[in-house]
Amino acid sequence: MKAGIYPGSFDPATFGHLDIIKRAAALMDNLIVGVLKNNGKTPLFSVDERVNMLRDAVKDIENVQVMSFSGLLVDFARQHGVNVIVRGLRAVTDFEYELLMSQTNRVMAPDIDTIFLTTSLDYAYLSSSTVREIASYGGDISKFVPPDIEDIIRKKYKEENR
Ligand code: PNS
Numbered sequence: 825m826k827a828g829i830y831p832g833s834f835d836p837a838t839f840g841h842l843d844i845i846k847r848a849a850a851l852m853d854n855l856i857v858g859v860l861k862n863n864g865k866t867p868l869f870s871v872d873e874r875v876n877m878l879r880d881a882v883k884d885i886e887n888v889q890v891m892s893f894s895g896l897l898v899d900f901a902r903q904h905g906v907n908v909i910v911r912g913l914r915a916v917t918d919f920e921y922e923l924l925m926s927q928t929n930r931v932m933a934p935d936i937d938t939i940f941l942t943t944s945l946d947y948a949y950l951s952s953s954t955v956r957e958i959a960s961y962g963g964d965i966s967k968f969v970p971p972d973i974e975d976i977i978r979k980k981y982k983e984e985n986r
Contacts, residue, residue, distance in 0.1 A: 828908040831858040835867040840947035844912040861894040898933035909938040
């Protein structure tokens with residue numbers, strides 16, 4: 825069985841993340857999308873909200889499971905018997921961080937490898953933080969996230985501005 829983990833904060837998930845999930849799932853028997861619980865920064869969405877948004881967005885891809893994790897990614901991978909980590913690379917600016925992270929993970933867990941998928945050009949500029957910023961000013965985010973996630977983001981900012 826070829827299985828992989830695609831980890832991230834997904835605060836919120838964007839079309840860029842969904843593109844990587846679809847493509848990674850096509851390469852593997854099973855893909856776990858791991859949503860980080862404790863990433864130091866305070867996320868806009870709770871971990872349950874992020875997991876639920878993603879579950880809904882990937883419900884039609886049979887071999888994808890979405891779950892949260894806390895602690896080290898390599899421990900989470902081992903708990904699930906997975907030895908492949910998938911990350912997306914948008915631009916050269918991602919590279920240094922991703923390289924250090926994959927090397928660190930490899931020092932901690934030499935049995936686990938990281939593979940990189942280059943983000944489709946359509947989404948190469950896209951990040952969760954850009955989506956949050958545009959939404960916080962009431963801008964149109966329909967080109968960046970699916971309609972259900974767009975609704976949830978809009979509601980969140982309405983609640984915040986109440
Ligand atoms: O979407 P992000 O925020 O770029 O994802 C970062 C993530 C979740 C992959 C990374 O922060 C992570 O793996 N955190 C878990 C803690 C860990 O294992 N740290 C050591 C890696 S250097």
